[in-house]
Amino acid sequence: MRRWYGTCAGLIALSIVFLSAPALAAGDRDTLLSEPGVYGTFAVFSLEDGWGKQDLTTRIAHLTAMKGVVEQHRERIAIDVYLLRGLSDHGDIMFRIHAPELRDTQKFLVDLQNSLFGKFLETVGIMNGLTKKANYVPGFSDQMKADLKAASESGPTPYAIVIPIRKSAEWWGLDQDTRAAMMKEHTEATLPYLKTVKRKLYHSSGVDDLDFITYFETSKLEDFHSLVLSLQKVKEYQYTRRFGHPTLLGTVKSLDGLIETLAQ
Amino acid sequence: MRRWYGTCAGLIALSIVFLSAPALAAGDRDTLLSEPGVYGTFAVFSLEDGWGKQDLTTRIAHLTAMKGVVEQHRERIAIDVYLLRGLSDHGDIMFRIHAPELRDTQKFLVDLQNSLFGKFLETVGIMNGLTKKANYVPGFSDQMKADLKAASESGPTPYAIVIPIRKSAEWWGLDQDTRAAMMKEHTEATLPYLKTVKRKLYHSSGVDDLDFITYFETSKLEDFHSLVLSLQKVKEYQYTRRFGHPTLLGTVKSLDGLIETLAQ
Amino acid sequence: MRRWYGTCAGLIALSIVFLSAPALAAGDRDTLLSEPGVYGTFAVFSLEDGWGKQDLTTRIAHLTAMKGVVEQHRERIAIDVYLLRGLSDHGDIMFRIHAPELRDTQKFLVDLQNSLFGKFLETVGIMNGLTKKANYVPGFSDQMKADLKAASESGPTPYAIVIPIRKSAEWWGLDQDTRAAMMKEHTEATLPYLKTVKRKLYHSSGVDDLDFITYFETSKLEDFHSLVLSLQKVKEYQYTRRFGHPTLLGTVKSLDGLIETLAQ
Amino acid sequence: MRRWYGTCAGLIALSIVFLSAPALAAGDRDTLLSEPGVYGTFAVFSLEDGWGKQDLTTRIAHLTAMKGVVEQHRERIAIDVYLLRGLSDHGDIMFRIHAPELRDTQKFLVDLQNSLFGKFLETVGIMNGLTKKANYVPGFSDQMKADLKAASESGPTPYAIVIPIRKSAEWWGLDQDTRAAMMKEHTEATLPYLKTVKRKLYHSSGVDDLDFITYFETSKLEDFHSLVLSLQKVKEYQYTRRFGHPTLLGTVKSLDGLIETLAQ
């Protein structure tokens, strides 16, 4: 494949590469993105100084190679890309990967870093988590369950925010009922924002120095700000040892859109 | 030497570049700087070692290109510049950007970093916030409202200070009245300094690892020091988990003034 | 030896090198891995940028030299290797070394870093510990002792996790009985996971800024996640000052498997 | 000026350069060093690797240029220099600058970093403060006031120590009388060391992430150690959130003495 990339390097035709490597069928991707028992990884990279010093042809060749790696792995895992540069000081780009097994994610990220483009990437952070069935929802009222099921507004959601969370030892020492009551209050605080802020939760205890990774998408950042303000005021927030650090804020990009930005 | 450079700068004709890219009309800039619902971003950069090793012609060419990028984006967003070098160990220069949407800010900062000058910039920190209507002022007395409206003294305010703030979980757990009473005491402590210290507040919960970004301009740093001392003595300060870290202290510069310093 | 490597560099036949340097007899390795009084060291390295810029022949030559160093030392110490890249942001590769004396481990790691491959390694972290007889088990019930002896399921365990732990001063100030009662509760919480999660404990007080290094292997990461969740809920967890930081997650590799990945 | 430096570079006669740039008259310097309302800045730099690789002639040329910058600014501000290398891991050299306005200090440090020598300096830390009239002394007994006025022993004081301090929120929440009583106890603890340890205090709240910068000079480090031990035992110390971090320890140097060391 490496040799093939070499041959390909002169071509500017980014979008016609790897036609033979179809991404996951839509259904498979939807399953990975919606079902419990799927591993989610957030990998943040910064671009080394050297990148900006490459000429345009080289940059495009390297990005083409990167696109090949992504598309090849998209047969088995779901890969989303984000531009952090300009909004976050923690990195330039972010990959969100959903896979049935973390070793599949590892294979992708190793291939990415071994690619010509990968030589210019510095790993800033990797966060791993796992999707699970909702813990506390079963005890909620029917009305609340219905509210939670109501779909978010469709349409583009240009902003994505990732906030890792670690709960205090006190939190885990509480009995299940006490935690459930607080999570009910927590969830009620989110209801006004269900329509404009999409959420997804990953469980990380043991597989990372975190308890949860919370992921959000929105076109209305001010709503997201109000949502977080509301969550800071419920009792459960008192049991949070780490909230953010880093808070990752970026824009959702298509692979081609990200490549276009990086090629400049 | 400074005068010599002034002469030189004119030769390269910094100020006649990009005449076709007019900045925001004064009214638009004023709106961005005074209205609620505007996003404010503070982007701090340090200059890489390589910058000082470029010859004067190259430095001026790169700075001219940077000026072009700034002026192009000034059509839609408000951009202020500051020199931190020599007063802060956190970076060399700072941009303050006001925009109706953070993606506009991102576009500017990506263009800035993709410019020839941008290759020499290392991102040290980015802080995002949002202007909002005053939370607590409605409950203040008429006299205090009048005091707060009194204009600061006009004239140059060479120093700018940025202090990010994170409140404790206990703060957010207090009820609104308790917080309002403490903010009244906080605001009273600021009254003696309204004339000589300008302030602006940004709300950051969720869009950064902060709750607030506080921004100050003054020509009398000792007054600003006294203001902060007073604020440390009110009860609300006990609920502050992070105050500064970093405290960014610099001097307000025009774009040409900053370029002149960087060209040396 | 250096010259010999040079000669060898052209050969791709990684696995036939150093036939004359037999590893520890199986029994010796088993002893090091199972007996008390053995020192365990976890050494994490990242690969410098330069590595990816070497051509394939050079990389293979260097990895062959590295293999030589490992096999030479395997006569006296037990060395296991792991791939962290893509799953952990703390490093690319990890060595776990068991030795009767830490100076034997030091000799290996110094030789490793002095090898041609070692020039591309940056030491990210080294953690030292010591295996000891179980502290609290003697007071457990016969049933629990029997449960703990039950063998884990055999079969490949692709994932390894290392979690360093530091207990609070309060923990060490408790009397032995109180600690023993809490450790009994802790151990009971682990019983459901004995079959699918292998564990090993190292004591580090004094020989590192830690009290314990906990090491896990599993093919079922979700079980490991559930195990950690359970452990966070027992009382003993309240006396943990540091849990992870870093949590190291990687995949178990054979030396040849690791070399194959690094040669790409 | 830059060209002039170039011409000068060949000369080894460090001490005869810039005779035409007189330093502050002794009286002005004394005023800056003793009066309230003066800004004090501590700027710490480390030397980049490249410095040691320059040949002697180049090093001397660069240091000559640096001397020129210092002497030029000494017309308006007071500049002291220190060698930290070998005693502190926080940097190699330190400048202490006293100026009526921080922008004068900024101009000096920008010129310093823009000089040929400045290309080899990495800014490690900058701390800003302000001299003020003594806060608590007015309430002290006449005897204590007299003790405090007693001059320190004259003679060389080779060691300088800088300790930044941040008080806790609790401290600032105490009423003025309570703080005054504790500061009296604090001051009494310093009396036995007045003769051998010189002190100077800078107020930093707001202009840095500190409340105070404490500066000491002594020829008897053991006395200084005893002084700090005594201060740690008074009640006021319980309200100190940060003491040092960094503690900067170095030796007082003349400009020529520092240049001589750096030229080696």
Add this chain to the structure above:
Amino acid sequence: MRRWYGTCAGLIALSIVFLSAPALAAGDRDTLLSEPGVYGTFAVFSLEDGWGKQDLTTRIAHLTAMKGVVEQHRERIAIDVYLLRGLSDHGDIMFRIHAPELRDTQKFLVDLQNSLFGKFLETVGIMNGLTKKANYVPGFSDQMKADLKAASESGPTPYAIVIPIRKSAEWWGLDQDTRAAMMKEHTEATLPYLKTVKRKLYHSSGVDDLDFITYFETSKLEDFHSLVLSLQKVKEYQYTRRFGHPTLLGTVKSLDGLIETLAQ
């Protein structure tokens, strides 16, 4: 390879260099290492990447120069060397220096860093302390005083451990008797290990961001581990704010032994 170097080392005749620079007479060195009022400095360095890329002849030439610097200063100060590489992630080598004045230590370390070898050293950490008469021993029982005087077993002690300590503000706020009683309990906990673990204490308050530097030598690391475990269980440990961070673990080397390792 090791053997080959052995041969080579003799050729360059490391040990006959600088015959004219005699070390301290044995008695002087013993005095520095045993008397109160002596300054002790621990300087930790890592080797830059470039070191490994020098050829053998250059490395030996540089190490020979380093040996000259050490031997020259050994006329006045006591210098011990340690290999940390492979056992500690905080640095590669450590110097322990005892001197009557810290400026003598500074002169040595400046000369070391100015040497050809010094260009490859990165300063990782410097810790300063002072030996003093035992604080609490006068109040101990005669039996305990006798126990403490009993000599450690002689023989090689290959391992050295350095643990910096900072006590809490609460500790210093306790009255002398309370502290003395706790130190008695602390000292009793050390008695079983006096024979196999040598100790030395340095006082650092004021001259570093520490209160104490504790230094240990042993050939039985497991005994040292048991000693630390015992010390963590006495009441005095509850008043320790920082214990280690870093804990430095290495092997004691002769200067020639260290040079041999670094020449590889």
